[in-house]
Amino acid sequence: MFKSKLSKTFVWILMGLLILGLGGFGITNLGGTVRTVGTVGDKDIDVDAYAREIQEEMRAIEAQSGQSFTFEQLQSFGMDRAVLDRLITQRALDHETDRLGISLGDENLREQILNISAFQGLDGSFDRESYRFAIQQAGLSESEFENSLREDSARSLLQSAILSGTTMPETYIDTLLTYLAERRDFTWTRLAPEDLQTAVLAPTEAEIKAHYEAEIDSFTRPAAKDITYAWLSPDMILDDVEVSEDVVRALYEDREAQFNRPERRLTERLVFGSMEEARAARGRLDRGEIGFDALVEERGLELSDIDLGDVSAADLGPASEAVFDAAPGSIVGPVQSDLGPALFRINGILEAQETPFEEVRDDLRTELAADRARRVVDSRIDDIDDLLAAGATLEEVARETDMQLGQIAWHEGVSDGIAAYDGFRSAAQAVQDDDFPQIERLDDGSIFALRLDAERAATPIPLEDIRDEVAADWKESETVARLTEQATDIANQLSEVSGFTEQGLTAREEKDLTRNDFVPDTPERFLEEVFAMDLGEIRVIPAETSVFIARLDAIEAPDEDDPEVQSLRSNVREQTNSALAEDIFNAYATAIRNAAGVSINQTALNAVHSQFQ
Template identity: 40%
Template sequence: MAKGAGKQVGNVLVWLVLIALVVGLGGYGVTNFGGSTSSVATVGDRDISAQDYARNLRQSVQAQGQQLTLAEASQRGIPAQVQGRLIANAALDNEADRIGLSVGDERVADQIAQIESFQGLDGDFSSDAYTFALQQTGFTTSEFEADIRDETARSILQASVAGGVDAPARLIDVLMQFYGERRSFEFARYTAESLIEPLPEPSDEELQAYYDENSDDFTIPAAKLVSYAWLTPDMLAPQIEVDEDALRQIYDERSDEFTQAERRLVERLIFDNEDQASEARAAIENGDLSFEDVVEGRGLGMDDVDLGDVAESDLGAAGAEVFALEEPGLVGPLPSQFGPALYRMNGILAATTVTFEEARDDLARDLRLERARRQIEALAIDAEDALAGGATVEDLAAETPLEAGRGEIREGSEDPLASYTEVREAARSLTAEDYASIDVLEDGGIYAMRLDEELPPRVPPLADVKPQVIAGWERAATRDLLREEAERAVAQLDVGGQFGDDGSETGSADLVTRDTFIADTPEAMIEAAFEMEEGDTRIVEGETDVFLLRVTAIAPPAEDDERMTNFRNALTAQTAQSLAADVYQLYGRALTDSAGISYNDAAINAVNSQLFR
């Protein structure tokens, strides 16, 4: 009986696998579109069956992750893409037939045996699973194997056409010259602190001119003016009473958060065996090597060995000896889950305890917020019913704990409701015809809003944004003065002066590449350096500062730079792949043009009408 039960369980598992296979094949050829002889197009002597078109079209639509109408699918170009892909394959199949390229039964059998869906529970090919799957999908064995044969032949044809394409050495040299070229330059930085005279107060006329010229900077974007009622846990929590017993119970339940055992700052360096670890420790203790030297010698960085702050239990069998250290030091070899290791302890973090009295206020706030969320959840149902019965947002504010509000919903609005991303997104599609309904906020609050007015983009009066206008004018005026200082420095350089003679902050960069980052300088400075010739000077403006730049040397890519070598290898491979893909695509187009295409519009429409009902 037990044996029979085991066999039953095994059969159930097999059938589950087979059912999953059918589903995984996505209805592979299930639908009947007039029989296997019906074709949607012909390329040369090769037909594209309605079954193939239907299956590929269905899979492409399913990949969109949503239901589509025929119009929507056509707008996205899905039917045309599927047809183009099938026509390209048919053209290659036709060419393979013409030149006599095919693969034998043994190769086809090997390909099928590698398909995981046709393997049994033991991982080997299962003829029962294979036969069952094909029967369920409406495919005959000969049809499926013919598809595998064609696909394999196409792969061989593709490899023969595109496999020998190499990246042109001249092209790679030009690209490497661009990316790997190096520049040395020096620069002077001019800041507001370097101005000799303080910035004058702007006149009303200057502010007005700046405001008029830069009105886009002060334009308020389009917004929705809405009336709303809302309630959040933070708004409701102060009204909720909590008792001491409940707080003490929560404190006890969350005791792990408030009591932390002693911890240590630890680094762990793992070795292949104990002899290696012992030799490394001896070299460190003798002063021949530092711990950092040993880490680097194993091809690692300090981040790779840093465990951070750990408890004794985190270190397993090594924990007791590491925690026996009363001051920073080295122990080991000791076991780890990855092998023998040296442990360096760098600091002791004493055990800490947060008392109930210290945690009480935070616990009370958390409890109030939790209870407020539950009350709001219950209140949301009644509020939704009231709105459905004709209540307005003002009625909700008058008759429930929800509070009324009115304001602009847009990015940057000062209205508190507009600070929620989900509210701003909902407001974008809100119309005057929409009825107010209850929606949930990310913090557990609820709101309902009604559109009162659509506000177009507008420029506020100067008086309303005067502080921002003054700040903008000051930045622009400061840059103008700093540029004048830089221009005076250029004149001095032309007559033999040096960077920094005027007291400016100076700096330099030695043989850097285009992707170099220099702290506290604008990206435009690196870009400018690679646009200039040796000896050229240029003024580059940053957000607040101005830089004077001079290129002092130009050098080709470094031949011994491993980073550039790796980049060249990657660039060569990527370029070769791209060119091979282009060659193969052009080859496919040429085959299609020479073979000729004829379409069966009636069959195409029949497939489309059945898939997009």
């Protein structure tokens, strides 16, 4: 299992190198003098490896998010630091395996290389020329690749030794499961303002004043910064950006494959060394001696190894006609494919997609206009910075450019208008009285500059300005206080003999509820209160405008016969064991990093970063 997994890992590493084509990155772009971005102990962190990891991480983030990012944006998220940290940990492990004398022997190394499918010919045997060609295309020498394979194997062995047997005690699992899956039966009712025995009258002047003073924090304006800002966003100049019909149509044609896609098939392909082998396998399938999945497993493969995804007829070469004539769920072949005789399984049909230009014209024009507007905004940064550097005020900048002037009383919690941007809020938080305005960028391509005009301390709002609000707040608080007193009297009278009905209350019964369940018409912390109760306890639970009375009728342990509980136990065990293993590994990795010593070449890092900017 270990060998198979390792071989597949290196297949993907090798294919990644071929696709990225970054071999010789350091030579081409760094003048051949800088080959490392740092060292861990006696292990170098290769500049090419760092560049490849950066590019792979950028592509992975863009694939997951479905949008493009600049390197600067991803750098602000800490992407480059995460990549470097990962490589430091890898090299620390390599240093430690050397210290411990852990290595992959020549015979095992040979076996690993022979089993990597990327180096095999059509007959499944090792092809020396394929091996040499693939390694060269990846920008590696054979010794470099084989050394990487040895290091990866040694790291895997060390990690397995560290993480093996890391399991949480069963009592810990039981405790968590009890917390998550224990159930409660309870009865409850709600007292609303209309249930008060005596109505709450309007407050007196003395009561209003006393409530205002007691709750002065609620009636205080927070400390704030009076800020003037100048702001220019792409949307502000969008109407001024012209995009010709020819440019829009050119973008449509560039994305022809996105808007007009041929009919496709979700297909798996199982290739054989000869037509005789393929026919024999088909015969076993037809006689019911073996299923397709079992046939794949028998070949030492997984379904992911043979999955072609969605393919068009053009992708299948000589097998296209047979595959596209077959119905979903059927197995076709054996037929010749680009890789030799093969059986194909058709898992689904994706109909052809045709989107005429007229349907997407407006969306494409808006996209192009927004992109141009962002570039226009970006192109004006230097000129605006020059104005500010020359002493122009924000008001003067707004008069001489397209920037719009605004004022805001900013404090924590304000998120309207420009304060909706994290970048602006961070700048507003940091700005000092003696700071000069300078251009800052926002995530959507907007720019802004700000000036602190004044700082205001937290100040109570005069009572005469909010008298009605204070009176309404007093009435609400007084209503809940009286309801709580009334509910407490009722709770004291409730017992097994005198229940909710005997007290003239309309009660609701809940059965088998867990902490994760939801009870309609109750406050957010209602179930939390119920689960904190002892069996038979009656509790009064005040809420914002009403009061609840709850009685705990039964506590039920997790139902271990319930498949959902069994699945939950399994998930809890897996997650806690995984978390424990991760904590142990991180602690070990930190220790060996500190012991080995880490040195980073910031100049080399900056040189790599410049290639992505």
